[in-house]
Amino acid sequence: MTLETKTDRPQEIETFDVFDLRPEILEGIREAGFRAPSPIQQEAIPLILAGRDVIARAQTGTGKTAAFGLPAMSLVKRTGSVDVLVIVPTRELASQVSDELYRLGRYAGIRTVAVYGGQSIERQVTLIRRGAQVVTATPGRLLDHLKSQRLEGFAPSIVILDEADEMLDMGFLDDIEQIFKYLPEARQTLLFSATLPPAIRQLSKKILKDPISIDVTPKGGAKTNIDITQRYYVLEEREREEALVRLIDTESPTKALIFCRTKKETDMLCTTLVSRGYAASSLHGDMQQRQRNEAIDSFKKGRIDLLIATDVAARGLDINDVTHVFNYHIPFDTESYVHRIGRTGRAGRKGTAITLVTPLEFKKLTRIMHVSGAPLVYEEIPTINEAKRQYQNELMGKLQHQHIQEEAVELLQRLEEEVDLPQIACKALSMLLDRQPVGGPSRIGFSTQEVERMLHRSKRRKGGGGGVKRRSYRPPRTRHHKRSSSN
Ligand code: ADP
Ligand code: MG
Secondary structure (H helix, E strand, O other): OEEEOOOOOOOOOOHHHOOOHHHHHHHHHHHHHHOOHHHHHHHHHHHHHHOOOEEEEOOOOOHHHHHHHHHHHOOOOOOOOEEEEEEOOOOHHHHHHHHHHHHHHHHOOEEEEEEOOOOOOHHHHHHHOOOEEEEEOHHHHHHHHHHOOOOOOOOEEEEEEHHHHHHHHHHHHHHHHHHHOOOOOOOOOEOOOEOHHHHHHHHHHHHHOEEEEOOOOOOOOOOOOOOOOEEEEOOOHHHHHHHHHHHHHHHHHOOOOEEEOOOHHHHHHHHHHHHOOOOOOEEEOOOOOHHHHHHHHHHHOOOOOOEEEEEEOOOOOOOOOOOOOEEEEOOOHHHHHHHHHHHOHHHHHOEEEEEOHHHHHHOOOHHHHHHHHOEEEEOOOOOOHHHHHHHHHHHHHHHHHOOHHHHHHHHHHHHOOOOOOOHHHHHHHHHOOOOOOOOOOOOOOOHHHHHHHHHHHHHHHHHHHOOOOOOOOOOOOOOOOOOOOOO
């Protein structure tokens, strides 16, 4: 099969009004505050409205949900039975995508239901029977419903696979192939993905008919968003925690996602950060759904500013104002790196992605840089003095905006009888400074020169054409670090 590929980019379109979307859908778009359609939306919307099958690739955070959701909901028949089925990899995405579609479709009277495991089966079935036109489901639970024939007359005319690469990564290929056996032959099928590995193309041959392929990833191979500043820091294993804390303090993120490798590590790091005075919560698959929703909600509403998560739990999460993504450990592969950092810099905002690596992980890092084309730059971890200065600057800002309490005025009058004013001020400031979490050795991590030498070595090895010698890296000079407990 040859894929018809759209290469001729339409001119920049500045409004959604040019599309043949239903007026009620346009109202939803206005209400959501979208002004211009994003590139993937510009290309996908007319094709989907024209009834074509589409295979679409675009980076994360580029508005894929609306790209399929708007035209699909415009085409919905008002019969009161399910007409659009969206299949997504995780529970979190099921509710997130369902909410976004509800928001955009509500003026058109569209009802949406999210269907995923860990939730009452009866309730889901009741909601669907009451006349939902759009169902967003995870593969496992959907297949369960279909196999046990709980959804009579379930025949969506538009079926969308969202975040298809993630679903295959998570091992849902079998489930998806089975699901399609229950779906009507006469249907429109859309496949959306951030990357298109061969397995996805294989799958698309089976389930799509004569599809048009659109690809709006920027040329030059860089798969990551230009709005994200990407930095890495090289350090020793035992410096990881202190380095993270120092970077959090100097970066002062308003919302940061911190990625760990395992559920256990996630919990441990969360406990540490909370005990050091940060508003943090963890997010992973061993938590109950209610707890997971609570953590995400607290993060969204700003009750906590650090969310410590595993890859799986944070997949596809769309939280608009995440300012920072921290890779506490380097991710296993390039795809997860791209997905992780895609949690920031969303919808045109700026973001920062920070990766901590040890010399042993350095090779993995250079591979990620090479494969993704991601522009990662090295930086030294701020010294303790730099971190302190930053803390003090913030303190000064806060002091200037601090509201003065009546009781404080009275207290000052009493104090002034015994101590003079500058002394009182210095004592009060010392009390505040005592609270600063910054601690540890003055310098953490490797210097620019040391890292340059490592980079040089890894280039030389590659250039040599021979196999890479298995030799653990030894830092150029011995480094003595004292651990100090800073609590
Ligand atoms: P993706 O699936 O490509 O990762 P999403 O569909 O989750 O991206 O969209 C990312 C964010 O951008 C969402 O919060 C969405 O509401 C917002 N968004 C989508 N389209 C537009 C648009 N045309 N204008 C402004 N914001 C948009
Ligand atoms: Mg998406």
